[in-house]
Each structure stands twice: as C-alpha cells, then as structure tokens.
Amino acid sequence: MSRRILFCWLVVALLLVTLVPATAQEGTVLRRHLPTDIDHWNPVTQTLVVAWIAQNHVLPPMYVADPHSGDPINGGPSLLSWEISDDGLEYTFTIRDDAFWSDGVPISSHDVKWTYEAVLSEHVTTTRASWMDNVDVINIIDDRTFQFIYKELDCNPWPRLTIKPLPSHLFAADYTDFNDNPYNQFPSVSGGAYILEEWERDSHIRFRVNPDYYNGPAKVETMLLQIITDDTVARQAMAAGELDYMGITPTFIYEFADNPNVNVVSNPLNSWFVLIMNHADPENPMPGLDEDGNYNDQPPHSIFGELAVRQAVAMGWDKNDAIIIRGEGILNRIVGPLTPSIPWSYDDNVTPWEYDPEGAKAILEEAGWVDEDGDGIREKDGQTLSFHLDAASSSGYPETAAIIQDQLGEIGFDISVSTQDFASLASEKLYPQIFDAFLVSFTWSQPAPHILTEILLGAANDTLEGGLGFTSYTNPELDALITAAAENCDQASRAANYSAIQQMVKDEVIADFISDNASVTVHNVNLTNLNLGSWGSNPIEDWEFTGN
Secondary structure (H helix, E strand, C coil): CCHHHHHHHHHHHHHHHHHCCCCCEEEEEEEEEECCCCCCCCCCCCCCHHHHHHHHHHCCCCCEECCCCCCEECCCCCCEEEEECCCCCEEEEEECCCCECCCCCECCHHHHHHHHHHHHCCCCCCCCHHHHCCEEEEEEEECCEEEEEECCCCCCCHHHHCCCCCCHHHCCCCCCCCCCCHHHCCCCCCCCCEEEEEEECCCEEEEEECCCCCCCCCCEEEEEEEECCCHHHHHHHHHCCCCCEEEECHHHHHHHCCCCCEEEEEEEEEEEEEEEECCECCCCCCCCECCCCCECCCCECCCCCCHHHHHHHHHHCCHHHHHHHHHCCCCCECCCCCCCCCHHHCCCCCCCCCCCHHHHHHHHHHCCCECCCCCCCCEECCEECEEEEEEECCCCHHHHHHHHHHHHHCCCCEEEEEEECHHHHHHHHHCCCCCCEEEEEEECCCCCHHHHHHHHHCHHHCCCCCCCCCCCCCCHHHHHHHHHHHHCCCHHHHHHHHHHHHHHHHHCCCCEEEEEEEEEEEEECCEECCCEECCEECCHHHCEECCC
C-alpha cells in the first residue's frame, strides 16, 4: 500500500472517530474512597450506610433531591413525578416512560409496590418495617402509575421513600428468596447510571457506564470505589493523587489546604455533636412510657436529675475549644437538634449557653453544691458532684472529653473518662441507658425535623431496646410541641413550634449541645460539574472528569 493511500485511510479513520458522538469520557476512571466494604446490594435489608453509596450506581432512586435544600425534585431528573391530594393523604406517582432495567424490562409500578411491601413480609429480615406504619395501601393504577395512600397526614413522607426499587422479576413474588437471592451479592441488571462490573471484597467495586440509563449515559466512563479502612492511609492516598474523591472529617481539612491538585468543599450537615446527660438513674433504667402509653415516674440521676447541675455543665466548659479541635471556622454552635442545614426550622435567636465558669459556680453554690472539705470536689447531702464520661475513641472525642474533664473539674466536678469504639459503647451502655454522660454525634440524612425531634426527644423513643431517647427526659409539653409541628404542614406554624422546642431544650438543658457537623469533600480539580450541598450532590451521571 502506498504512503498516499495509507495517509488517506488514516484521515478517514480520524474523521470517523471525530464524528462518532462520545457517550462518556472515554478511558476516564474516577476513584472514590469507601471507608469500609458494603454488606450487600439489597436496599431493604442492608445495614451499612456505605451500601447506599454503592447502590446509588445501579438502582434507580425514587426521586432526586436538591443538594442544597434537600427538597425532592418533581419530575426532571427524578424517576418519578407526582401529584398530592388536597388533604395530603394521597400521593399519585408516575414513572417516566423511558425508565428500563438494563435487561430491557420496564421499571414498573409493580417493582415499587413489591419492594416497599417487602418490609412487611415474614420472609424478610429488615429494620425498616416501621417505615410502612403510616401507609394504608399502595395502589397500582397501571404499569407506570401507582399511589401511596397514607393513614394520617405526614408533612414530609420523603425520608421513608428512599428505598430504591428492585427488579422484582428477578425475585420470587412471595419473597421466599428475598434474603438470599443472588442479586443481593451481585446485581445482574441495573436501573441506575452504571452497571456493576466487579466487586472484590475489601478491595474495590468497579462500575461501567449504563448506556441505556433514562437520564442519558453518565459522562464518566468508569467509577471505581476504593475500599480503604484506615482513614490516615486514605487521606495520604488522596493527597498523593491516588484517589479522586473522598469525604473527610473537618478535623483534617488543614491537610489539604495548600494542595493545588484538589478542591475542598464544606457544607453544614443536619448533624450534631452533643454531650448527653442521663436524667434518670442508670442503676435502674426504665422506658419513658409504660405499656399503656402513660409516663413512667423514672427515678432521677443523682446529679443530672437536678436542673442547676445541668445548667452548670452547660456554662462550665468552653464549647469553642471543642470546635477548634473538630473543625474551626466551619462548624456552628447550636442549642439543640435543629441546625442551620434546615434554615426554616432553625431559630438563631435562641442563643447557646455562654461559657461562664464563675456563673456556673454561683449556680452550684445557690443549689447547695459546695466544697466543704477543700478537696476541690463539691458535695451535697453526702453526694459528690461526680460522674463518668464515656466517649468514642475516634478523632476529636477523647480530646473533647479531656477538655470537659479539665474545665468542669476547675469548678468542682469530679469526672472520670473512658474511651472505646463507638459500636461497643452504644450496645453496652448507650442503648440500655446505663451511663452517666456520653459524647456522641448524630446525623440525620433527610430534611425532616419532625422525625429527628420525635426520635431524639419524644418520650415514646425513650426505650431500652434501640430507641434514641437516651437522655430519659420526658415532658408532655415537649411531646405536644413535637406532635403539633408534625401534624400542621404550614411551614410558619411549624417553625414557631420548632423555635419553642429549641428554647425548651436550652432552658431545661435536656442535653448539652456543642455544634453541628460539616460535610467536607476533597476532590480532584479535574472533576467538574459537581454540585455539593448539605443534602448530597447533583446526580453522578452529570459529573465530568478529565482524569489526572
């Protein structure tokens, strides 16, 4: 073949390559950090939060939320569009016509109904059965249209509509194989932006682009979730350019401040760092309500059962010292479990307790807590002002515990401290409520203040079997405010109730709230079209990445 003919063939080949539209950025591999491996791929039965990240690639979300407000987007990029009846009890959903599983089967109303009703099956092991408590019935109108009919008004049902539908045609209709279906270990079809290509346990999960995804093919060709359990090793890999996307705790933001190869994005989370004080006697723990729903008369804690002591704790140590350790400049002081991440429900006129050790001493003196023997520890009626503080061993907790021990010690408290992995502490002390005080963080991933106030502050969740009402503070007036805020969907009225709740949390020092937490993401500067907010990001299929 002559050089002239060869040159002509090369020109034609180059033209062909230029004219073929790219469905993804060819050859690009985006490497994202996972702090631990997932348990499996079934969204009804999985228990690990990281599983949601992996499942987001292959299962269609019911809706897409705005990353800054958390509000669901009706239609558009969402799988569903919907209409709500005037009484707020009937939601009619329509699945978009172009939504298919990767094997060509339409994503249908039956998939949704079958998936959500799985939580009620005797064959299914799940912690999500209560998510259907307020659902009266799910009606299938046609293959693409269905209804959720609710028993009672719910101003925000969306947090319980986050289970992604499964391809029901691959499972037994009666759920007999639901827990052990092969799909749970390797999803063979996808309804998301990617298709699972490889899952090597404790190493990585690899996805390739789904060319038939209803929102169009993702722009990044390959997504690789790198499983690195050692956080220090993971941050080093990110700094060295061996990862392209990673979430970090605010404590370590300084490590990336001068790195020109990454962007650092922080947003406030619906999350709070708090010193929980047990209002009840840990030697005789009781639920907040009896079997008939009446308030139990719980025996009080020897020191935290007294408001003056709780006020002294709130005033007696400097929360800003803890904020400096955990994320100076990006964390907000708060007074309760409502945070700036949901602006309409957060009342910044309810100001936190100020650090005032002299004022704290005066409160204790007035309440009869005095140091009679000069040993530096206050006493009252033979009871010393002593308690044990438990804290997780992860970064920021032991340091904060030391601050509390030192500064409260200066005003007459005697505090012993122990640290341990959080899972062990939670199961051994926190849930059974056999502790004095506990340093803990909570995060609620939906903008649903009616749920988080109910589960943290409501008497019905003061249980000894997994409820989150750890303080054992029960008050009918507080429960009435929580109920009123949940039952009235007028936002202004709800905001007034939440303001009153925040004021009561402060005045009663139900817990000593320290700060919110922040989402901090470090990503490669070549990852663009990424919109990060308090409530996640824009859809992953929109991300663009040109590689390293």
